[in-house]
Amino acid sequence: MFNQNNNKRIGIFSCIVVGLIAAVLTSVSVAQKTPDEHVATEQTRPPVGQVLADVSTLTFGAGLGPKYTSFIFGVEEGGSTHVVPVKISYAFFKSDGPPPESFFGYSKRYELQGLREPKCDESVNSLSYVKNVDESGKPLPPTYVLRTPPIWTTRRQ
Amino acid sequence: MSGNTGQSEFGTHDSKGVNSVDLGNLSKLDAAGNAGGLNSGDALAHEAMDAYYSLSMGEAAADQAAAGLYPGLYGPTGNQNSLNPFGTAVVGSTFNQAISNGSGTERVTIQYITPIPAIDLFGKSAAARSDMAHDAGCRVTGVTFVQPKQQ
Numbered sequence: 001m002f003n004q005n006n007n008k009r010i011g012i013f014s015c016i017v018v019g020l021i022a023a024v025l026t027s028v029s030v031a032q033k034t035p036d037e038h039v040a041t042e043q044t045r046p047p048v049g050q051v052l053a054d055v056s057t058l059t060f061g062a063g064l065g066p067k068y069t070s071f072i073f074g075v076e077e078g079g080s081t082h083v084v085p086v087k088i089s090y091a092f093f094k095s096d097g098p099p100p101e102s103f104f105g106y107s108k109r110y111e112l113q114g115l116r117e118p119k120c121d122e123s124v125n126s127l128s129y130v131k132n133v134d135e136s137g138k139p140l141p142p143t144y145v146l147r148t149p150p151i152w153t154t155r156r157q
Numbered sequence: 158m159s160g161n162t163g164q165s166e167f168g169t170h171d172s173k174g175v176n177s178v179d180l181g182n183l184s185k186l187d188a189a190g191n192a193g194g195l196n197s198g199d200a201l202a203h204e205a206m207d208a209y210y211s212l213s214m215g216e217a218a219a220d221q222a223a224a225g226l227y228p229g230l231y232g233p234t235g236n237q238n239s240l241n242p243f244g245t246a247v248v249g250s251t252f253n254q255a256i257s258n259g260s261g262t263e264r265v266t267i268q269y270i271t272p273i274p275a276i277d278l279f280g281k282s283a284a285a286r287s288d289m290a291h292d293a294g295c296r297v298t299g300v301t302f303v304q305p306k307q308q
Contacts, residue, residue, distance in 0.1 A: 027249070036244060056281065056286065057233075057250075057278070058247060058286055059233045059267075059279065059290075060240070061230060061233050062234070062254060062265045062267070062297060063164050063166030063169045064203055064215075064230045065220050065224065066217065067287070068231075068233060076248065088229070088233055089232040093217070094169065095172070097287065098284050099283060099284075101215060101282040101285075104282070109171075119255035120255070121234075122235070125267075126234065130236045132239075132240050132244075134241075134242060135239055135240075136279070137250060141241060143238070145278060147280065
C-alpha cells in the first residue's frame with residue numbers, strides 16, 4: 001500500500017516535470033502582508049504537500065531584496081490523489097536565514113503561503129542541472145543539483 | 158556604505174532602519190553592458206527606501222514597498238558555475254535575476270575569493286551552503302542587462 005502510493009507519486013512527478021516548472025515565491029511575511037504591492041503578481045491558493053527535492057546550488061542572489069533558495073514542492077491536488085511539482089523560491093533575510101535542515105524532512109506535509117511569480121519560472125533542466133564551464137568559458141559536463149528524498153517509504157503524517 | 162564587503166551583493170537589509178551597499182559591486186551596474194538595466198543610483202535608492210520603510214513595517218513588506226519605487230531583484234535562475242582547470246573547485250558563478258518591475262533581467266557574474274570544492278555542492282543543506290559561500294567570500298565581476306525578449 002505504502003510503496004504503491006509512493007511509486008505513483010514518483011511517476012506523476014516524472015511526467016509533469018517535462019517542460020516548465022511554475023514558480024511560487026514564498027516568504028512567510030510576504031504572504032501575510034500587502035498582497036497588492038507587487039504588480040503582475042497573482043495570488044493563488046496555499047499549496048499543500050511535501051518537499052520533493054532541494055535545489056543544491058551556491059547562489060542565493062545578489063541582494064536588492066532578500067536572498068533566495070529554491071526547492072521543488074509536490075502540491076497535492078484532487079484530495080492528494082496526485083501531486084504537481086512546483087518550484088518554490090524561498091525568500092529570506094539575514095535575520096531568518098534559509099530553511100533549517102529539519103524543514104526538508106520529506107515525510108512532513110506543509111501548507112505554504114506564497115505568491116505565484118512567473119518571472120521566477122524555470123525549465124526543469126535549468127533547475128535540475130547547473131551548467132559548468134572552465135575558466136576560459138569552454139563547456140564542461142553539467143552537475144545534477146537536486147537533493148532528493150533519502151527515504152520514500154516514510155509514512156505520511 | 159562599504160567599498161568592499163567581501164560578498165557579492167549590491168545591497169542588503171541588515172536590521173531595522175539599516176541597509177548596506179557595496180560600492181565595488183554597485184560599480185558593475187554602471188558598466189556599458191548593463192545599459193538599460195538597473196544602475197548604481199537605482200540600487201542605492203532601493204536600499205535607502207528599504208531601510209526607511211523597515212522602521213515601520215516588517216522586512217519583507219519594506220522590501221516590497223521599496224521595490225514599488227525603485228525595483229529590486231527576484232531570485233536567481235539559470236545558474237552556471239565556472240570551474241578550475243581540474244574541475245574540482247567552483248571559482249565563480251553566473252546567474253539571472255529578473256528585475257521586479259518587469260523591465261528585464263540582470264545576468265550577474267560573481268567570483269569566489271576562495272574557490273569552493275565542487276564536491277561540497279552535494280549533500281549540504283541550504284543553510285550550510287549559504288555559510289560555505291559566505292565564508293569563501295565573493296565579488297561581483299560583471300553585470301549584463303538582458304531585455305525581456307532575449308531571455
